[in-house]
Amino acid sequence: MSDFIQVIDPGHGGYDPGATANGLREKDLTLKIALYTRDYIYELYEGVKVYLTREKDVFVSLSERAAFANRLNADHFCSIHINAGGGEGFESYIYRGSYSSKSKTQALRNVLHDTIVAETKFKNRGKKEADYAVLRETKMPAVLTENGFIDNKDDADFLKSDANLRKIALAHAHGLAKAHGWKPKANKKPSRPSVGGKVFYRVVAGSFVERENAERRVKELKAKGIESFIDEYRA
Structure with a gap:
């Protein structure tokens, strides 16, 4: 039996920051949540292959995001976003048109939506439909999640915590697993649970302007038996 193919789409990226407010950028938050979601899926479930439409801060067009999933013949597509516009809480979307897999898409979305609301305690803004390109152009069941409002102080304060981003990611992993029966x-x-339980800490061994210097440090640490990696960020 072939593996289930799950595509996760971190919204925005590159020169498109998405919504910005309270010192946060949507593109940064969606990428972190997507990467954490992928890690949790691989850690907790069998028989799933996870692909991201982007794994770093680059621009990918909406059509290419959908085309990427279509080329993979993915089983499901989940686009992760942060909301804006003065509201509060969580909402999710599926394509509003008429299509043969709509009832299945609704059923999968309902499980994912309810799980995320239950685990994050976000205010429930409801299950909605829209004509978003990544939902319209994908050939498999697709959902778009809006995880809090970046311009709402309470939501923004929640999103500033890496532990809470992990909480959102774990809720996505749990919800997708329940929906698909992984x-x-x-x-x-x-x-490294997002809330409660044991707390883990990361030690940063240096910051560098040139990537080659960062790569040199990684090699030095690995030569000493210390597992390390490069995490890109913008100051």
């Missing part, structure tokens, strides 16, 4: 790995619980 098999959990035996005796696995998520490491």
